[in-house]
Amino acid sequence: MTSRTHHFPVQVYYEDTDHSGVVYHANYLKYFERAREGVIGPEALVTLWKKRGLGFAVYKAAIDYLDGAEFGDTLDIVSTVRKDSDYRLVWHQEAWRPNTQKPAVKAEIHLVCLDRDKQLKPIPDVGITYR
Amino acid sequence: MTSRTHHFPVQVYYEDTDHSGVVYHANYLKYFERAREGVIGPEALVTLWKKRGLGFAVYKAAIDYLDGAEFGDTLDIVSTVRKDSDYRLVWHQEAWRPNTQKPAVKAEIHLVCLDRDKQLKPIPDVGITYR
Amino acid sequence: MTSRTHHFPVQVYYEDTDHSGVVYHANYLKYFERAREGVIGPEALVTLWKKRGLGFAVYKAAIDYLDGAEFGDTLDIVSTVRKDSDYRLVWHQEAWRPNTQKPAVKAEIHLVCLDRDKQLKPIPDVGITYR
Amino acid sequence: MTSRTHHFPVQVYYEDTDHSGVVYHANYLKYFERAREGVIGPEALVTLWKKRGLGFAVYKAAIDYLDGAEFGDTLDIVSTVRKDSDYRLVWHQEAWRPNTQKPAVKAEIHLVCLDRDKQLKPIPDVGITYR
Numbered sequence: 385m386t387s388r389t390h391h392f393p394v395q396v397y398y399e400d401t402d403h404s405g406v407v408y409h410a411n412y413l414k415y416f417e418r419a420r421e422g423v424i425g426p427e428a429l430v431t432l433w434k435k436r437g438l439g440f441a442v443y444k445a446a447i448d449y450l451d452g453a454e455f456g457d458t459l460d461i462v463s464t465v466r467k468d469s470d471y472r473l474v475w476h477q478e479a480w481r482p483n484t485q486k487p488a489v490k491a492e493i494h495l496v497c498l499d500r501d502k503q504l505k506p507i508p509d510v511g512i513t514y515r
Numbered sequence: 516m517t518s519r520t521h522h523f524p525v526q527v528y529y530e531d532t533d534h535s536g537v538v539y540h541a542n543y544l545k546y547f548e549r550a551r552e553g554v555i556g557p558e559a560l561v562t563l564w565k566k567r568g569l570g571f572a573v574y575k576a577a578i579d580y581l582d583g584a585e586f587g588d589t590l591d592i593v594s595t596v597r598k599d600s601d602y603r604l605v606w607h608q609e610a611w612r613p614n615t616q617k618p619a620v621k622a623e624i625h626l627v628c629l630d631r632d633k634q635l636k637p638i639p640d641v642g643i644t645y646r
Numbered sequence: 647m648t649s650r651t652h653h654f655p656v657q658v659y660y661e662d663t664d665h666s667g668v669v670y671h672a673n674y675l676k677y678f679e680r681a682r683e684g685v686i687g688p689e690a691l692v693t694l695w696k697k698r699g700l701g702f703a704v705y706k707a708a709i710d711y712l713d714g715a716e717f718g719d720t721l722d723i724v725s726t727v728r729k730d731s732d733y734r735l736v737w738h739q740e741a742w743r744p745n746t747q748k749p750a751v752k753a754e755i756h757l758v759c760l761d762r763d764k765q766l767k768p769i770p771d772v773g774i775t776y777r
Numbered sequence: 778m779t780s781r782t783h784h785f786p787v788q789v790y791y792e793d794t795d796h797s798g799v800v801y802h803a804n805y806l807k808y809f810e811r812a813r814e815g816v817i818g819p820e821a822l823v824t825l826w827k828k829r830g831l832g833f834a835v836y837k838a839a840i841d842y843l844d845g846a847e848f849g850d851t852l853d854i855v856s857t858v859r860k861d862s863d864y865r866l867v868w869h870q871e872a873w874r875p876n877t878q879k880p881a882v883k884a885e886i887h888l889v890c891l892d893r894d895k896q897l898k899p900i901p902d903v904g905i906t907y908r
Contacts, residue, residue: 397683399539399676403532403586404826406895409835410530410806414661417803421659430718442802446839452895455534456692502799502845528814530807535695537764540704541675545792548672552790561849573671577708583764587823633668633714661801665794665848672792717796 386466387512392419394459394479406452412489413445416477419461420493424510437500438508443472444494451488457481459488467514470506472496517597518643523550525590525610537583543620544576547608550592551624555641568631569639574603575625582619588612590619598645601637603627648728649774654681656721656741668714674751675707678739681723682755686772699762700770705734706756713750719743721750729776732768734758779859780905785812787852787872799845805882806838809870812854813886817903830893831901836865837887844881850874852881860907863899865889 394415402408420440421429432438453459460480468474473495478487497505525546533539551571552560563569584590591611599605604626609618628636656677664670682702683691694700715721722742730736735757740749759767787808795801813833814822825831846852853873861867866888871880890898 395680395683395688397676397680397688398533398535399541399679401534402529403534403536404529404832404834405534408530409838410803410810413803413806414659417661418657418659421657426657426659426718426720433717439797441797441842441845443842444840445802445842446837448837449835452834455695456688458688498797526811526814526819528807528811528819530810535701535703535760540707541672541679544672544675545790548792549788549790552788557788557849557851564848570666572666572714573711575708575710576671577706579706580704583703586826587819589819629666660795660797661803663796664791665796665798666791667796670792 386464387423387514388464390419390423390463392422392461392463394418394461396453396455396457396459398455401455406454409449412447412479412491415459415461415479416463416475416491416493419463419477420475423463423465423512428510432508432510436508438497438505440473440495441498442493443496445491447489447491449489450486451481451484453479453481453488462487465512467507468494471504473507517595518554518645519595521550521554521594523553523592523594525549525592527584527586527588527590529586532586537585540580543578543610543622546590546592546610547594547606547622547624550594550608551606554594554596554643559641563639563641567639569628569636571604571626572629573624574627576622578620578622580620581617582612582615584610584612584619593618596643598638599625602635604638648726649685649776650726652681652685652725654684654723654725656680656723658715658717658719658721660717663717668716671711674709674741674753677721677723677741678725678737678753678755681725681739682737685725685727685774690772694770694772698770700759700767702735702757703760704755705758707753709751709753711751712748713743713746715741715743715750724749727774729769730756733766735769779857780816780907781857783812783816783856785815785854785856787811787854789846789848789850789852791848794848799847802842805840805872805884808852808854808872809856809868809884809886812856812870813868816856816858816905821903825901825903829901831890831898833888834891835886836889838884840882840884842882843879844874844877846872846874846881855880858905860900861887864897866900
């Protein structure tokens with residue numbers, strides 16, 4: 385029950401780095417979210433929010449930092465997702481620097497679905513094909 | 516019709532800098548907003564939003580960058596505000612590095628007040644004393 | 647002596663918005679920088695920094711906020727640049743929401759070139775064609 | 778070999794929230810870093826970087842999100858740290874909303890020390906008292 389592998393490019397800009405010369409550690413969570421939104425589709429997420437009052441929220445994140453991406457890198461964010469239960473999506477996501485043999489950063493991110501009152505709701509069908 | 520001068524300290528953290536070693540230029544707008552919220556008071560802003568559906572929005576910003584703040588700096592954000600009309604607050608704000616003779620960054624920021632439908636509303640009384 | 651018009655798409659993500667429902671005002675400066683880096687090319691900027699120790703810095707920014715972009719919008723960042731002197735590039739940049747008749751945000755951004763010691767240097771040739 | 782418990786206040790600003798109305802999930806990593814820098818002291822970190830070319834880097838982070846902080850909240854960031862080996866500090870950090878019985882977010886963050894060439898170095902003495 386895992387989706388196929390998705391690839392999402394992220395360009396590292398000035399805004400992403402810190403004075404140590406590499407990407408600030410919190411920003412990978414942004415990259416991973418952009419990639420997840422790329423899989424689901426921004427329109428689907430907007431519709432879900434506006435029509436049904438539902439949004440995804442990160443419930444748990446475990447991140448390993450193995451290498452630091454630098455300004456100018458185009459990262460390949462590699463994502464798979466499985467439906468762990470009716471109430472939870474578990475994403476495995478990695479950020480790969482160009483021409484490297486292992487991911488710079490890898491993460492397992494658990495998502496739940498909340499309504500506007502922050503109440504837990506079943507994961508809606510957002511068109512992801514699991515297998 | 517200008518308020519007294521307000522001082523607000525901002526500590527420069529890793530997250531604020533970029534790989535050139537200084538604070539990323541967009542972040543001064545964050546510092547200036549924190550200082551404005553310090554003048555008005557977060558509780559007043561929360562009440563305004565929750566009770567009356569009103570919030571301030573930046574309408575215009577003009578910023579001069581003269582020096583770059585570095586990691587570890589404690590900046591002094593110096594703010595005055597005048598009420599330019601019933602519909603506009605004009606803030607003059609400066610970011611000072613420690614032990615310097617001129618501001619690192621200075622800005623003029625125009626605020627308007629919007630309701631939840633993004634309609635312009637008169638500036639509410641938020642307890643600022645102008646003189 | 648103005649360049650041709652450049653277009654750069656920016657997807658608005660969760661990270662970009664604030665609790666008022668629109669893009670946080672400082673983030674347009676990030677979008678404009680990404681668009682400028684798109685014009686010049688990340689590789690050219692990396693080479694400039696690593697080989698010659700040179701980087702661009704924002705010296706002055708004037709921004710008008712006319713409308714608020716929302717989560718899910720794909721913005722069109724429209725940029726032109728002119729060389730104002732040997733030491734200054736002046737960018738005119740606009741952020742357009744889909745299917746609108748006027749820009750949501752427009753800005754004039756002045757860039758200078760600094761070396762690693764923050765000394766002013768002439769604008770290097772980075773392959774922009776002015777006319 | 779754990780330090781005493783440290784408390785660090787964080788004010789939640791507009792910049793921190795997203796359009797769902799709560800703090801964007803990546804921003805807690807920023808809060809936790811600010812709190813760690815509060816424990817160690819910005820001056821000690823600046824000296825370490827400038828004099829010895831050493832900086833701390835996040836190697837691993839595990840975060841649980843239990844509640845969402847809102848605009849206007851003053852969070853209490855509660856931190857303890859233990860030295861896990863000569864090469865690793867393990868921080869336990871929590872973000873508490875006002876008047877609540879459990880943390881909104883809790884995290885375990887592993888830090889290593891790197892030199893300017895990203896080589897692993899023993900954790901330097903930065904004045905933390907473990908017990």
